[in-house]
Amino acid sequence: MAVHRRLEVSEVGAVTVVRFVDRKILDAANIQELGDELFGLVEQESRKNLLLNFSNVEFMSSAALNKLIVLNKKVQGVGGKLRLSNLRPEIYDVFVITRLNTVFDIKADEADALAAFGK
Amino acid sequence: MDDHWNWSSELRIPSDTSVTSEAIEPLLERLQSAAWNPRDVFGVHLAVEEALVNAIKHGNREDLSKSVHVAFRTNQECVQIEIADEGPGFDPGTVPDPTDADHIDQPNGRGIMLMRSFMSRVEFNDLGNRVLLEKCRSE
Numbered sequence: 001m002a003v004h005r006r007l008e009v010s011e012v013g014a015v016t017v018v019r020f021v022d023r024k025i026l027d028a029a030n031i032q033e034l035g036d037e038l039f040g041l042v043e044q045e046s047r048k049n050l051l052l053n054f055s056n057v058e059f060m061s062s063a064a065l066n067k068l069i070v071l072n073k074k075v076q077g078v079g080g081k082l083r084l085s086n087l088r089p090e091i092y093d094v095f096v097i098t099r100l101n102t103v104f105d106i107k108a109d110e111a112d113a114l115a116a117f118g119k
Numbered sequence: 120m121d122d123h124w125n126w127s128s129e130l131r132i133p134s135d136t137s138v139t140s141e142a143i144e145p146l147l148e149r150l151q152s153a154a155w156n157p158r159d160v161f162g163v164h165l166a167v168e169e170a171l172v173n174a175i176k177h178g179n180r181e182d183l184s185k186s187v188h189v190a191f192r193t194n195q196e197c198v199q200i201e202i203a204d205e206g207p208g209f210d211p212g213t214v215p216d217p218t219d220a221d222h223i224d225q226p227n228g229r230g231i232m233l234m235r236s237f238m239s240r241v242e243f244n245d246l247g248n249r250v251l252l253e254k255c256r257s258e
Contacts, residue, residue: 026168028136059161061168062233066226073224090161097236098229099218 002045006034009041015117016047017110025060035067039074048080051113055086065100072104081105085113124192124199131186132171134179134204139171146191150198155256162237163198163254169230170202170250178204178248197239197255208247 008019018041022030041047052068068084075082085107087095095101107113126149132142143164150160171187179185185205192199215221217228235241240253 024140026140028172059164061165061172062227062229063172065229069224069226090158094165094233098232099223103224 002037002040004037006030007037007041012051012114013117015049015051015114016041017051017053017114019053019055020057023056023058025057025064028063031061031063031067034064035070038067038071042071042074042078042080046078048075048078049117050075050080050082051110051117052082052084053086053110053113054084054088054091055110057091058088060091060094062094062098065094065098068104069100081117083107083113083116085110123194125194127190127192129188129190131188134175134181134183134185134187136172136175136181139168139175142171142189143167146193146198146200149191149193153193153195159254159257163200163252166234166237166241166252166254167200167202169233170200170252173230174202174204174206174248174250177209178206180206197253200252201249202252203249206248208244210247211243 006021008021010017018038025031025034041050072082083105086109087106092106095104095106105116107116128145130142132138146167147160147164150163171189174187175181179187188203190201211231214231215228217223217225217232222228234252238252238254240251242251243249
């Protein structure tokens with residue numbers, strides 16, 4: 001099992017649930033590390049179905065969005081699904097402004113997102 | 120014109136993206152202590168972070184011999200931020216719309232759009248190496 005410093009990783013059935021350690025996803029080095037850990041879930045740990053729970057996240061910049069876009073492509077590349085949940089309104093606004101809400105499957109909460117994996 | 124601001128701060132930061140949070144903190148504390156609503160504070164924080172990262176990465180190309188000059192000003196209703204880098208500048212009109220179908224799934228290119236969305240005013244100088252951001256309270 002890989003060691004994660006920026007993520008809390010658990011499994012619910014066939015879904016890997018990821019929570020973020022940092023309340024503010026900001027610092028370039030942290031974002032780089034975060035991206036590496038997220039990509040490692042797919043590339044090293046062969047996980048296909050990822051649910052990113054943002055309940056702990058109060059702030060994120062576009063540098064973090066860039067990592068999510070790359071992660072989404074990696075998950076799609078292995079035939080998996082990436083879903084996001086528990087975004088606070090300000091962060092959801094960022095997805096709407098950039099229209100990334102049309103790229104990512106965003107659910108209100110973890111239960112909704114987990115249910116969507118079962119469909 | 121400047122005398123209608125009741126708080127100001129100027130600083131020069133190195134071309135290192137790891138210092139942006141520390142640079143922004145005094146401004147955020149100022150807004151929070153003046154009871155700005157959290158959504159506005161979030162927007163100002165995001166816009167300034169994006170502008171600083173652009174100045175450091177795209178303007179100064181992370182050249183540590185170059186600095187980014189930052190000025191914060193606030194009064195009861197509005198906040199103004201000026202961020203200038205020492206790079207050659209750019210034409211913001213040439214930045215592709217990141218929401219276009221051709222760019223929607225591309226990393227990068229969303230910073231300026233977020234600045235324009237969250238701030239009341241975003242103006243670049245002619246050279247494109249200095250940006251003025253302004254935001255007035257929503258309520």
